[in-house]
Amino acid sequence: xxxxxxxxxxxxxxxxxxxxxxxxxxxxxxxxxxxxxxxxxxxxxxxxxxxxxxxxxxxxxxxxxxxxxxxxxxxxxxxxxxxxxxxxxxxxxxxxxxxxxxxxxxxxxxxxxxxxxxxxxxxxxxxxxxxxxxxxxxxxxxxxxxxxxxxxxxxxxxxxxxxxxxxxxxxxxxxxxxxxxxxxxxxxxxxxxxxxxxxxxx
Amino acid sequence: xxxxxxxxxxxxxxxxxxxxxxxxxxxxxxxxxxxxxxxxxxxxxxxxxxxxxxxxxxxxxxxxxxxxxxxxxxxxxxxxxxxxxxxxxxxxxxxxxxxxxxxxxxxxxxxxxxxxxxxxxxxxxxxxxxxxxxxxxxxxxxxxxxxxxxxxxxxxxxxxxxxxxxxxxxxxxxxxxxxxxxxxxxxxxxxxxxxxxxxxxx
Numbered sequence: 423x424x425x426x427x428x429x430x431x432x433x434x435x436x437x438x439x440x441x442x443x444x445x446x447x448x449x450x451x452x453x454x455x456x457x458x459x460x461x462x463x464x465x466x467x468x469x470x471x472x473x474x475x476x477x478x479x480x481x482x483x484x485x486x487x488x489x490x491x492x493x494x495x496x497x498x499x500x501x502x503x504x505x506x507x508x509x510x511x512x513x514x515x516x517x518x519x520x521x522x523x524x525x526x527x528x529x530x531x532x533x534x535x536x537x538x539x540x541x542x543x544x545x546x547x548x549x550x551x552x553x554x555x556x557x558x559x560x561x562x563x564x565x566x567x568x569x570x571x572x573x574x575x576x577x578x579x580x581x582x583x584x585x586x587x588x589x590x591x592x593x594x595x596x597x598x599x600x601x602x603x604x605x606x607x608x609x610x611x612x613x614x615x616x617x618x619x620x621x622x623x624x
Numbered sequence: 625x626x627x628x629x630x631x632x633x634x635x636x637x638x639x640x641x642x643x644x645x646x647x648x649x650x651x652x653x654x655x656x657x658x659x660x661x662x663x664x665x666x667x668x669x670x671x672x673x674x675x676x677x678x679x680x681x682x683x684x685x686x687x688x689x690x691x692x693x694x695x696x697x698x699x700x701x702x703x704x705x706x707x708x709x710x711x712x713x714x715x716x717x718x719x720x721x722x723x724x725x726x727x728x729x730x731x732x733x734x735x736x737x738x739x740x741x742x743x744x745x746x747x748x749x750x751x752x753x754x755x756x757x758x759x760x761x762x763x764x765x766x767x768x769x770x771x772x773x774x775x776x777x778x779x780x781x782x783x784x785x786x787x788x789x790x791x792x793x794x795x796x797x798x799x800x801x802x803x804x805x806x807x808x809x810x811x812x813x814x815x816x817x818x819x820x821x822x823x824x825x826x
Contacts (some may be wrong), residue, residue, distance in 0.1 A: 612784075
């Protein structure tokens, strides 16, 4: 039996740096598979179809909902975001580890379906820094900035639903920690027991 | 409040290579503290007082038992082995991580007192290899070899009581995995939550 891969969920408040961390993590670890989400929001500058997101219309998204094609989906600031089920399942069954970069609302839904997943919460170094990052992103109006910041603060309270928390003060350090978490999770007794076979004859 | 250190219990069947792994782990990580056990067995060649064990008389050991000075103690092949409580507690309270290299019987006792400890089971690559290692050690008679081997086989069944299992096929690899387990455990939400403080003012 082929050993199933790990589902690694990278999540946390808006502005914590999930995206930067995932990008660096994937660049260093070519065998990790990134699950690309669907969204109905407009692409930000530099975002590419099929790399950052699949950008789809509201009609298409709602059709996919009806066909039960999402692992999870949610509405955030009036836009749909969702994780297509098929890709994740295929890669896990092939034995590949899959990275899900996802907001907290979505992560909690995934956790219900994949309690065996590894849930990592990315923390900004401080709330001050979080504010700066949201401002720097520059795509926000004064009002949406306030909404995002308050929401990020509320979201940090969900940390206790996760397995791990990684503070994103230095991206490289954060990535190293996530790599260690993946290696450690593969050493969990429950996982190792499926792969070792000992008999008294040696 | 100073953050308490991690108690890292390295355990597993006789001949799995716990000692070799701990030695290499400690050489690479100078801030890890090794808890040195007391034993009434005779020193093996090369073993040093206060480094490998504190070699004490049966009378002294039983006196320490009466004074409740052990975290755990056990009789293995007719000899006492025990972990003095004071050193472990002092170092953990200073915020230092403490390594306990200990047999399975002892590890299970420690787990009752320190459920927060990180329990790592060292596995030999195979039972064949385990037999070779016990023979190579050369300090065993035919009978004690058989006893040790059968006991090692029985002991592997206790793996499920541990958090992690690390196969000792290459010492360097095994050490790297343990280093990752330590880093990952420090990222556990329950531990991070004690150290981060966020307020809405930033």
